Amino acid sequence: MYTSFSSSEQRSSLLLVSLNMDGSCIDESTTSDSISTSLPALSALPATKSPESLCRVGSGTSVILDSESSIEAESRKLPSSRFKGVVPQPNGRWGAQIYEKHQRVWLGTFNEEEEAAKAYDIAAQRFRGRDAVTNFKPLSETEEDDIEAAFLNSHSKAEIVDMLRKHTYNDELEQSKRNYGLDANGKRSRAEGLMTPFGSDRVTKSREQLFEKTVTPSDVGKLNRLVIPKQHAEKHFPLQTGTTSKGVLLNFEDMGGKVWRFRYSYWNSSQSYVLTKGWSRFVKEKNLKAGDIVSFQRSTGGDKQLYIDWKARNGPTNQINPVEPVEMVRLFGVNIFKVPVNSSVVVANNGSWTGKRMIEMELLSFECSKKQRVIGAV
DNA sequence: ACTTGTGTTGAC
DNA sequence: TCAACACAAGTG
Numbered sequence: 001m002y003t004s005f006s007s008s009e010q011r012s013s014l015l016l017v018s019l020n021m022d023g024s025c026i027d028e029s030t031t032s033d034s035i036s037t038s039l040p041a042l043s044a045l046p047a048t049k050s051p052e053s054l055c056r057v058g059s060g061t062s063v064i065l066d067s068e069s070s071i072e073a074e075s076r077k078l079p080s081s082r083f084k085g086v087v088p089q090p091n092g093r094w095g096a097q098i099y100e101k102h103q104r105v106w107l108g109t110f111n112e113e114e115e116a117a118k119a120y121d122i123a124a125q126r127f128r129g130r131d132a133v134t135n136f137k138p139l140s141e142t143e144e145d146d147i148e149a150a151f152l153n154s155h156s157k158a159e160i161v162d163m164l165r166k167h168t169y170n171d172e173l174e175q176s177k178r179n180y181g182l183d184a185n186g187k188r189s190r191a192e193g194l195m196t197p198f199g200s201d202r203v204t205k206s207r208e209q210l211f212e213k214t215v216t217p218s219d220v221g222k223l224n225r226l227v228i229p230k231q232h233a234e235k236h237f238p239l240q241t242g243t244t245s246k247g248v249l250l251n252f253e254d255m256g257g258k259v260w261r262f263r264y265s266y267w268n269s270s271q272s273y274v275l276t277k278g279w280s281r282f283v284k285e286k287n288l289k290a291g292d293i294v295s296f297q298r299s300t301g302g303d304k305q306l307y308i309d310w311k312a313r314n315g316p317t318n319q320i321n322p323v324e325p326v327e328m329v330r331l332f333g334v335n336i337f338k339v340p341v342n343s344s345v346v347v348a349n350n351g352s353w354t355g356k357r358m359i360e361m362e363l364l365s366f367e368c369s370k371k372q373r374v375i376g377a378v
Numbered sequence: 379a380c381t382t383g384t385g386t387t388g389a390c
Numbered sequence: 391t392c393a394a395c396a397c398a399a400g401t402g
Contacts, residue, residue: 099391
């Protein structure tokens with residue numbers, strides 16, 4: 001589909017502005033329009049950096065030896081984008097991102113800088129409202145824009161981000177336009193706060209147990225994937241033909257109400273169904289070890305919400321263990337606990353399954369309370 | 379092996 | 391908030 005560009009081709013457009021590959025490389029990285037035409041890229045190169053300091057290495061950073069330029073064309077500095085929210089990728093493609101609450105929300109990668117810029121624009125309008133600062137979108141009042149605004153508002157931020165990342169936004173928008181007349185009275189409009197991070201809303205919907213798996217060493221190892229036994233995969237997580245290789249994104253809610261998103265696909269090479277992207281994060285946060293058991297459930301209601309939980313190997317469901325000594329330090333006026341690895345301390349939590357190592361993680365995150373992001377939630 | 383997109387930092 | 395940079399995670 002997307003034939004990726006030879007990176008050197010793109011990169012050279014950076015350095016040899018005169019070639020002006022496709023018009024997109026006219027250097028306007030700085031806003032003053034005067035400089036660009038006469039003294040293109042060269043003047044824009046940061047003269048301060050010594051070549052040695054430009055030590056980016058790796059895939060997309062092939063050294064461009066400009067065959068004709070007298071300048072040592074070895075700046076492997078990535079080209080800055082002239083668009084807001086757009087960042088260069090090492091392979092010559094472009095990423096789009098937007099920030100919210102001090103967190104970056106990644107909007108995907110794109111072949112064309114302009115596409116990335118448009119993705120940013122859409123996200124900006126969804127995240128910050130109709131008259132957010134954008135790259136292209138003027139604040140017009142056409143009916144088209146009203147429709148798009150309605151479309152945006154009828155989807156959660158996470159959904160919009162999904163569409164952008166999958167490059168399906170325009171299709172979905174068109175689709176909704178086609179349906180526009182049909183259910184104009186907001187039947188489809190979705191509640192904003194669907195993803196409640198904690199408690200309150202998640203009243204006991206009944207769930208059915210789907211299956212459990214005792215995780216193998218490779219499930220929790222460097223392979224960053226969980227193999228779903230074929231029988232269970234095909235029974236509970238059927239893949240549409242065609243999506244098999246590509247996979248789909250599945251959302252699972254854990255006991256804490258946190259939503260985990262995993263890519264789920266079929267690997268032809270190993271003839272197996274796997275959870276890939278996102279899985280290693282789960283392993284890390286839950287501190288899963290080989291032999292532990294992960295469990296999958298689904299709500300029996302219409303929403304078919306998926307759930308994931310885990311328990312330590314052989315651990316009874318609601319394990320209560322003798323409390324081991326806990327080291328406590330007082331630092332900066334706060335008490336900080338240090339729990340030995342493999343400790344079996346149990347905190348008072350909401351019972352069942354989630355146990356044990358969780359306390360370590362909680363304490364850990366207490367110390368470095370920094371991250372905890374749910375992508376574009378709400 | 380190659381690409382995506384996250385961790386991180388420093389400037390604005 | 392934002393982009394630059396480095397590189398680990400993700401993909402197939």
